[in-house]
Amino acid sequence: MVTAPQPEKITVEGVEVDTRHWIGGERVTSADGATFTDVSPIDESVIGEISAGAEAEVDAAVAAARKAFPAWAGMPVAERAALLRKVADGVEARVEELAHVETRDNGALLRSHLRGVMPRVAMNFRFFADYLENDLAHPDMTVPGRGHRERITYDPAGVVAIITPWNAPLMLATWRIGPALAAGNTVVVKPPEWAPLTASLLADIMRDAGLPDGVFNVVQGTGVDAGAPLTRHPGINRLCFTGSVPTAGVIAAAAAPNIVPLSFELGGKSPLLVLDDADMDLAVDIAVEQFDNAGQVCLKGARLLVDAKIAEEFTQRVLDKARTLKQGDPRDLTSDVSALITRKHFDTVDGFVQRAKADGARVLMGGGPNDELGGLFYSPTILADCPEGSEILTEEVFGPVLTIETFDGDEAGVAMANDTRFGLAATLVTSDPERAERVSAQLRAGTVWVNCFFVRDLGAPFGGSGRSGIGREGGIWSFDFYCDVKNSVFAPSN
The missing domain is CATH 3.40.605.10 (Aldehyde Dehydrogenase; Chain A, domain 1)
Structure with a gap:
């Protein structure tokens, strides 16, 4: 001051x-x-x-x-x-x-x-x-x-x-x-x-x-x-x-x-759980939507959890769509991803990513500052093969950073989704109504979205676990x- x-x-x-x-x-x-x-x-x-x-x-x-x-x-x-x-x-x-x-x-x-x-x-x-x-x-x-x-x-x-x-x-x-x-x-x-x-x-x-x-x-x-x-x-x-x-x-x-x-x-460290019968187009759209506001959204599904049966296709399609995002001045109505809020926060986000890389995480996309734009623009980043229990999987990054993990079967997916100290939100994608009811009931979060994201009536309860x-x-x-x-x-x- x-x-x-x-x-x-x-x-x-x-x-x-x-x-x-x-x-x-x-x-x-x-x-x-x-x-x-x-x-x-x-x-x-x-x-x-x-x-x-x-x-x-x-x-x-x-x-x-x-x-x-x-x-x-x-x-x-x-x-x-x-x-x-x-x-x-x-x-x-x-x-x-x-x-x-x-x-x-x-x-x-x-x-x-x-x-x-x-x-x-x-x-x-x-x-x-x-x-x-x-x-x-x-x-x-x-x-x-x-x-x-x-x-x-x-x-x-x-x-x-x-x-x-x-x-x-x-x-x-x-x-x-x-x-x-x-x-x-x-x-x-x-x-x-x-x-x-x-x-x-x-x-x-x-x-x-x-x-x-x-x-x-x-x-x-x-x-x-x-x-x-x-x-x-x-x-x-x-x-x-x-x-x-x-x-x-x-x-x-x-x-x-x-x-x-x-x-x-x-805060949150919310999962986006994609089951093997998911509508792939819908699942990919929801995944890429997590880059909204440069990832500075407490509700975002930063952990992409996908059934191993469809993981290869899902990952490739997410990468293909995410690479079409335009990062730039937010006043430009064609921009999709903007900048981080302050230099201090920019360094915090980059610190998470660089430590994850040092721990063995594989960079599928991004992985650092956007050198073309400079300033506080951080490249949309997707990481895979992150070590179990590492901070990139457990701590809120609050930036344009997503991780991809795979699971085998619904029970394992639910266990992975619930393996967090947070509980603000969770998102589930499946084409089976019975499966949707059963799996969503097992997710621990204040809000669970099923085949949708970021919608809520003001009359409904909102808060976190x-x-x-x-x-x-x-x-x-x-x-x-x-x-x-x-x-x-x-x-x-x-």
């Missing part, structure tokens, strides 16, 4: 973005004047200096959220839902701007932002507004034989702290902001320092939609200086984090003295987390 003159606004891809915090309905610079530098992964150019928050800004944001909570929680459901639909409208009106800014900021493909990511941001608000009005009704229950009446209600918990990741910062933030606000909570968000800009634009959208001051707050800054005081703050009632397992451990320890309920979505996280969100599971669920028991005379 530095202390330097900071412009209040910068222009990014033709869009004006405020560089300050959003606290209590006002734009605020850091009390100590500190800033951090936002760098684009596309070309490692400086985008601008952003306010770097610390304990003072966190205290102010939490205080503003607590002040705003009673009125927001007490607002009639229809009014609160209507405001969230206005937020969704605001997002939809600015999809182009949000997409271009986030692409410059985190390097993900512009076409993905335009077609899927930003429309999903709007859906995150609209869905939970609709759910609040239409599905969160629990009729009274009568106790058989006694006549007592029991009423279940969902009372908002208070102030929700949300620490968001850089790989899909706005979409993954609003996946939690939407239900938290719908439930009647107020929110403090700490965006990722590697991609902070769209959170600032969201604050503008919230303001324009008419959200009361203090209901939504943004504290920019690093994990150490802004994230840490937020996680240990006694004024927080719920804490959400998406990121790495080691950081989650630190956050859990910081929050523990305040007994704050946690929702963690962490093992080291992939704590809790479930989505539909009623979100309201279970963001609310204090209360049962009121009335005597027969009431």
